Amino acid sequence: MGIIFWLIFGGLVGWIASKIMGTDAQQGVLLNIIVGIVGAFLGGFLWGLITNDPEPYALFDIGSWLTAIVGACILLFLVGLVTGRRRV
Numbered sequence: 001m002g003i004i005f006w007l008i009f010g011g012l013v014g015w016i017a018s019k020i021m022g023t024d025a026q027q028g029v030l031l032n033i034i035v036g037i038v039g040a041f042l043g044g045f046l047w048g049l050i051t052n053d054p055e056p057y058a059l060f061d062i063g064s065w066l067t068a069i070v071g072a073c074i075l076l077f078l079v080g081l082v083t084g085r086r087r088v
Helices: 003-019 029-051 062-083
Strands: none
Touching: 003 029, 003 062, 029 062
């Protein structure tokens, strides 16, 4: 059941982040899931560095969602910088 939850969580987080960053038209469901899961880990890693919290994802509460969305937005921003894509 855990893998299904992570896929749903990743898909929703990736979709929300792509809407915020304006890249939704360029991404499909699979890329939203990947961006959401990688963004969640990136956000958790950065949150751990800032707060010295060893387990930022102990519970899936609103803070976890926000951390994951911020991490996914950072990931999309960095990918945009590397690939040279500009938002119009």
